[in-house]
Amino acid sequence: MLELRPGCECCDRDLPPGSxxxxxCSFECTYCADCAEKVLGGACPNCGGxxxxxxxxxxxxLAxxxxxxxxxxxxxxxxxAKAS
Known part of the structure; x- marks a missing residue:
């Protein structure tokens, strides 16, 4: 089962489970849409996935x-990732 982490690893924006x-990524590193698309270009900075x-x-x-x-x-x- 996915962890559903509560926030973006880049900007710490809240990401509730219904968001x-x-x-x-496949390791469940979690990012908001803005960071995933605009900062990271769709690739995880941790694993490259x-x-x-x-x-x-x-x-x-949820209960x-x-x-x-x-x-x-x-x-x-x-x-x-931004500097690359």
Whole structure:
């Protein structure tokens, strides 16, 4: 099951589980649509993998399958991608 991390690793923008603005790689690194497209060019700065839209977990499933509360914030990785 996907972690559904709560925020963008680049800008720390909130990405609730129902948001259609979340993008992830195969390792579940998580970014907002703006950072994924405009800063990272669709590639994860951590693994180089493709960033795709994160699926939305149905609200009825959230109680039994809650999203992660652990925030990952790594703006340095995004700065490196921007400089490339």
């Amino acid at each position: 259609r603005e979340g993008f992830i 493709e960033l795709v839209r994160r699926p939305v977990r149905p609200a009825a499933k 039994a399958n809650p999203p992660s509360t652990v925030r990952v914030f790594n703006p340095d990785g995004c700065r490196k």
